[in-house]
Amino acid sequence: MAVASGRIYYESTLASLPLWRFRFLLLGLAALPCLALVYARNPGEPGIFPLCPFYTLTGLHCPGCGTLRGLHQLLHGNLLAAFGYNPYSMLALPIIAYAFLNAALSTAWGKRLPAPFVHPALIWGLLAAVLAFWVLRNVPVYPFPVLAP
């Protein structure tokens, strides 16, 4: 923070780092060894991966439960098994990857990928779907256990 001619200027030390504009690319690089670990070790077996906090505390599945196990299957090329663990996160994965790429390109080189305007009704629909998924994957009556990880 510097005060000059009666006006206050804030200087962020992080944002003034020369590598700051490449922060998303660096984050992506940091994710690679994590993905290698998820590839090498099966999160479905007891070991180094922590259980979901929500599941630990309540014994119920959250909408994200099964994502790590699904990711492990996806990295091994088993698309069907991946969707079996968590269809929601597998469907969200391409969207998250695209948004991440967009963030990386726009912060590093100012290039924006086309981002369509999402109709609000679609977002309300997503909200309803997520809440329904959260509840239904915990119903122990067939066919709902199909949704459970």
Added chain:
Amino acid sequence: MAYFDDPQPVFCTTCGRESDPDARFCDNCGAALDPQSEGPQYAPGMPYQGDPGYGELPHIPNYLVQAILATICCCVPAGVVAIVYAAQVNGKVAAGDYVTAQRYSNNAKTWCWVALGLGIVAAIIGIAANVASGSLGGF
């Protein structure tokens, strides 16, 4: 923001001090303020130079992807709240109410950070609980 007709601050060309948008003389040194500094001046017959925000919707982030990510791996309840705000951002943008959309956008952003914070706390508690119950072994 070029989308709202906010009065732009006027800077004195003599001393650099900012003055009121409608001031004609500098508060600090008394020099006459340059009317050209208030923005582009249009006159009949001049070629149209383009409006900075014309023809496109203002980009008001709805943080939908961050909210989705929060429902998967951070904190589900806070992520759900962020999705509600994301829907309201796009609803207000579609209706042309950019001021309210910006407010909902700020709320969506706040809830994404809340989700991340609570997610980190929950992860620490979760790992501690896993270690305590022995379900988290070594390599």
